Amino acid sequence: MSKVRVIISGGGTGGHIFPAIAIANALKKLQADVEILFVGAIGKMEMEKVPAAGYEIIGLNIAGLNRSNMLKNLAFPFKLIGSLLKALKIIKEFKPNVVVGVGGFASGPVMYAASTKGIPTVIQEQNSYAGITNKLLGAKAKKVCVAYDGMEKFFPAKNIIRTGNPVRQDILNLAGKREIGHKTFNLDPSKKTLLVIGGSLGARSINLAMKSHIEDFKKADVQVVWQTGKLFIEEAKKAVADANATNFYVSDFIYTMDQAYAVADVVLSRAGASSISELCIVGKPSVLVPFPFAAEDHQTKNAQALVDVDAAILVPDSEAETRACEESLKLLSDEATQAKFRTNIQKLALPNADEDIAREILKLAKAA
Numbered sequence: 001m002s003k004v005r006v007i008i009s010g011g012g013t014g015g016h017i018f019p020a021i022a023i024a025n026a027l028k029k030l031q032a033d034v035e036i037l038f039v040g041a042i043g044k045m046e047m048e049k050v051p052a053a054g055y056e057i058i059g060l061n062i063a064g065l066n067r068s069n070m071l072k073n074l075a076f077p078f079k080l081i082g083s084l085l086k087a088l089k090i091i092k093e094f095k096p097n098v099v100v101g102v103g104g105f106a107s108g109p110v111m112y113a114a115s116t117k118g119i120p121t122v123i124q125e126q127n128s129y130a131g132i133t134n135k136l137l138g139a140k141a142k143k144v145c146v147a148y149d150g151m152e153k154f155f156p157a158k159n160i161i162r163t164g165n166p167v168r169q170d171i172l173n174l175a176g177k178r179e180i181g182h183k184t185f186n187l188d189p190s191k192k193t194l195l196v197i198g199g200s201l202g203a204r205s206i207n208l209a210m211k212s213h214i215e216d217f218k219k220a221d222v223q224v225v226w227q228t229g230k231l232f233i234e235e236a237k238k239a240v241a242d243a244n245a246t247n248f249y250v251s252d253f254i255y256t257m258d259q260a261y262a263v264a265d266v267v268l269s270r271a272g273a274s275s276i277s278e279l280c281i282v283g284k285p286s287v288l289v290p291f292p293f294a295a296e297d298h299q300t301k302n303a304q305a306l307v308d309v310d311a312a313i314l315v316p317d318s319e320a321e322t323r324a325c326e327e328s329l330k331l332l333s334d335e336a337t338q339a340k341f342r343t344n345i346q347k348l349a350l351p352n353a354d355e356d357i358a359r360e361i362l363k364l365a366k367a368a
Contacts, residue, residue, distance in 0.1 A: 212321065
C-alpha cells in the first residue's frame with residue numbers, strides 16, 4: 001500500500017499538545033515512513049511547540065467562545081466557517097488516511113471536515129468528562145481512545161478503547177533517579193519531601209497557600225520542591241528568603257520532572273489529565289486541587305475518579321488556602337495512607353498509551 005498519512009489536530013494547552021506529539025513520535029517509531037501533519041490554532045502554543053518537536057503544522061484562525069465578553073463572539077461564526085473551509089482544503093491537499101483529534105479549538109473543524117469526506121477519525125479524550133467538541137464528534141469517530149472507565153455515557157461503547165494518556169518517556173522508569181534528584185534540588189535524603197506543581201503557568205490558589213504556610217513546613221522539618229509558574233516566581237522567592245526557609249527549592253519551571261517525581265514522598269498538584277496520568281504511572285500519593293474554571297469542571301471529575309478508588313485526596317480550589325498544605329502535611333506523616341494511595345493509584349496506570357493509540361491509528365489507516 002502507499003505511504004500512511006495522518007493529520008493530528010488540536011492543541012491550545014500543554015495537556016493537549018504533549019499527548020499529540022507523543023502519539024506522533026509513537027507513529028514514527030512503529031512505522032518510520034508515516035507522514036504526519038499537525039493542524040492547530042493560530043496564536044496558540046502548538047504553533048511553537050510542534051515545530052520544535054520536528055513536525056510541520058498549519059494554523060487555523062479559530063478560537064473558543066468568549067464567555068466573559070459576548071461582543072467578542074460576533075466574529076466566531078465567520079472564524080468557524082473560514083476554519084472549516086481551510087480544513088477541507090488541507091484534507092484535499094494532504095489526503096490523510098486517518099485524522100486524529102486531541103481536543104482544543106482546531107480539532108473541531110478538522111475532524112468535522114474529515115467525517116464529511118468519509119475519512120476515518122480517532123478521538124483522544126484525555127479527561128474523565130468529555131468536552132463539548134469531542135462529544136459532538138464522537139458519534140462519527142471510528143475509535144475513541146480514553147483514559148477512564150465509564151466513558152460510554154459520552155461515546156458509543158463499541159468504539160471506545162481504554163488506552164490511557166501518553167506521558168513523557170523519562171518518567172516511565174524512576175529507578176536510580178532519587179539519589180540524582182536529591183543532588184539536583186539540594187535535598188537531605190533523610191527528610192520527607194513534598195513536590196508542588198500547578199502546571200506550566202502555576203496555580204495561584206496553591207501558590208498562595210504555600211506562601212502562607214512556609215513556617216508550617218519549616219516547623220514540620222519537611223522539604224519542599226515548589227514549581228511556581230512564571231507569574232509567581234518572584235513573590236515565592238521573596239517569601240522563602242524572608243522566612244529564611246532553607247528547606248525550600250523554588251523554581252518557575254522544572255525541566256527534570258523525572259527527578260522531581262523520584263524525590264517526592266507526596267505531591268500537591270492540579271488535576272489536569274496529563275498530571276493525573278503521570279501521577280498514576282509514578283505511583284505518588286497526592287493531594288489534588290482541581291482548577292475550577294476548566295471546561296465542564298473536568299479537573300474536579302478527574303480528581304474525583306481517583307478519590308472514588310481511594311487513591312488521592314481532593315481539596316476544592318475555594319478551600320486551598322486553608323486545607324491544601326494541612327492535608328499535604330498530614331499525608332506526609334501518615335505512612336499507612338501513603339502506602340494505600342500508592343497501591344491504588346498504580347492500578348490505574350497505563351504506561352504504553354502512546355504506542356497503543358498509534359497502533360489503532362495505523363490499523364485504521366491500513367483498512368481505509
